[in-house]
Amino acid sequence: MGELARIKRNGLCHGCGACATAVGGDKIKMSMTSAGYLRPEEQQPLATADEEIVQKVCSGAELQHLPSTEVSYDRSWGPIVSLETGFSTDADVRYLGSSGGVISAIAIHLLETRAVDFILHTSADPNDPVGNITRPSTTRAEIIEAAGSRYAPSAPLADLEAYLSRERTFAFIGKPCDVAALRRMARSDPRIDRLIPFKISFFCAGVPSRKGALAVVEKLGVEQNELVKFSYRGRGWPGWTRATRRDGSEEKMDYNSSWGYILSPRVQFRCKICPDGTGEFADITCADAWYSEDGYPDFTERDGRSLIMARTPSGRALLDTIRQAGALSCESLPIADIRKMQPHQYNRKRAVFVRLLAMRFKAFSTPKYRGLSLLALALQSSPVWLLRNFLGTYLRLRKSESL
Numbered sequence: 482m483g484e485l486a487r488i489k490r491n492g493l494c495h496g497c498g499a500c501a502t503a504v505g506g507d508k509i510k511m512s513m514t515s516a517g518y519l520r521p522e523e524q525q526p527l528a529t530a531d532e533e534i535v536q537k538v539c540s541g542a543e544l545q546h547l548p549s550t551e552v553s554y555d556r557s558w559g560p561i562v563s564l565e566t567g568f569s570t571d572a573d574v575r576y577l578g579s580s581g582g583v584i585s586a587i588a589i590h591l592l593e594t595r596a597v598d599f600i601l602h603t604s605a606d607p608n609d610p611v612g613n614i615t616r617p618s619t620t621r622a623e624i625i626e627a628a629g630s631r632y633a634p635s636a637p638l639a640d641l642e643a644y645l646s647r648e649r650t651f652a653f654i655g656k657p658c659d660v661a662a663l664r665r666m667a668r669s670d671p672r673i674d675r676l677i678p679f680k681i682s683f684f685c686a687g688v689p690s691r692k693g694a695l696a697v698v699e700k701l702g703v704e705q706n707e708l709v710k711f712s713y714r715g716r717g718w719p720g721w722t723r724a725t726r727r728d729g730s731e732e733k734m735d736y737n738s739s740w741g742y743i744l745s746p747r748v749q750f751r752c753k754i755c756p757d758g759t760g761e762f763a764d765i766t767c768a769d770a771w772y773s774e775d776g777y778p779d780f781t782e783r784d785g786r787s788l789i790m791a792r793t794p795s796g797r798a799l800l801d802t803i804r805q806a807g808a809l810s811c812e813s814l815p816i817a818d819i820r821k822m823q824p825h826q827y828n829r830k831r832a833v834f835v836r837l838l839a840m841r842f843k844a845f846s847t848p849k850y851r852g853l854s855l856l857a858l859a860l861q862s863s864p865v866w867l868l869r870n871f872l873g874t875y876l877r878l879r880k881s882e883s884l
């Protein structure tokens with residue numbers, strides 16, 4: 482079996498599209514599966530050299546941190562150069578962004594100071610309101626239009642060649658797996674580090690099936706052929722999920738009901754064994770800086786607040802410049818407080834080791850993870866909790882649809 486087929490068959494693909502760019506769009510195209518996930522489809526049999534390229538760039542099959550003396554590595558949260566909470570001082574950006582609008586504020590700053598020519602990121606598909614497209618944005622208005630998390634499949638690396646070949650500089654915003662794949666691609670394509678000086682990500686609990694969004698639309702009582710706009714979040718924090726009909730009428734659902742009960746149960750399998758839900762390979766990663774109540778995040782609507790982490794010295798330098806320009810308002814955050822804001826991320830990384838063991842027991846091949854402290858984290862966890870995680874994965878692997 483070829484490498485691409487092995488990756489897909491074992492549930493290791495997260496659908497970023499890196500392989501399509503690396504091997505060529507004439508050989509691999511991304512398409513939506515019947516289960517509602519984006520997956521690479523071979524357009525012709527791949528040569529051995531192509532399969533080797535797939536193996537080199539795929540962050541679903543392999544993730545590795547090289548030892549660094551420059552940046553300290555926190556086992557739970559990865560490389561940390563600076564850690565803050567904050568928000569965009571532009572009230573519209575803060576309101577329209579998912580959390581505190583910090584990623585959009587960074588993007589706007591990069592464009593307005595001409596540090597890059599465009600931002601490559603994800604936005605709603607104008608022809609498919611629940612779907613996503615990858616697009617280059619060059620203005621504040623375009624950045625704002627694309628603000629807000631979209632909890633549905635996106636493949637922002639699938640057409641990367643078209644943007645690299647422009648020979649213009651740009652910042653890339655994507656999920657942790659997208660950025661990790663971009664770093665892997667950079668090892669054999671020097672244009673990536675030359676043209677993309679900033680790689681920005683966010684914490685990610687996983688990519689839900691497209692069917693999740695359609696289930697939300699149905700629950701809201703909106704006919705699919707009447708739907709013209711669908712936003713998963715934003716307009717406040719966390720912001721409501723909103724479906725707009727052709728006649729302008731709108732139905733909405735709170736974040737806890739849409740993400741907690743409909744979208745998150747439909748997250749693809751690969752995300753359950755992801756040790757990098759926090760964007761460890763990015764220059765800057767952002768997240769929801771939830772206030773917590775009784776140890777759990779509190780989703781009461783309020784003004785947005787982001788967790789902001791620089792992971793590289795260049796990420797930190799960029800944040801310093803933006804703060805000095807007055808576009809971000811920030812306060813420092815102790816590392817121990819991240820756990821209160823992001824308990825899911827804290828637990829998932831600890832569970833990955835035994836979830837991989839469960840895969841092995843079911844004769845699945847597993848991703849190669851190195852330098853991510855997974856065994857050390859598992860050893861800090863309760864044996865009963867680990868056993869529950871092992872069994873959960875073992876049983877889940879009987880259902881192949883989510884792969």
Ligand SMILES: Cc1cc2nc3c(=O)[nH]c(=O)nc-3n(C[C@H](O)[C@H](O)[C@H](O)COP(=O)(O)OP(=O)(O)OC[C@H]3O[C@@H](n4cnc5c(N)ncnc54)[C@H](O)[C@@H]3O)c2cc1C
Nearest residue numbers: 578579580582583584585602603629630631685686768769
């Ligand atoms: C699938 C998914 C899971 C997430 N899980 C978590 C989590 O567990 N914990 C947490 O704290 N935060 C999570 N987030 C991120 C969070 O919702 C915010 O995006 C993050 O806090 C940044 O907020 P912001 O206001 O700075 O971003 P904004 O200013 O709103 O900018 C968001 C940026 O993300 C890009 N984007 C949106 N959707 C996608 C997508 N599907 N693929 C690639 N890029 C996209 C947009 O293009 C935009 O540039 C998740 C986001 C997604 C898309």
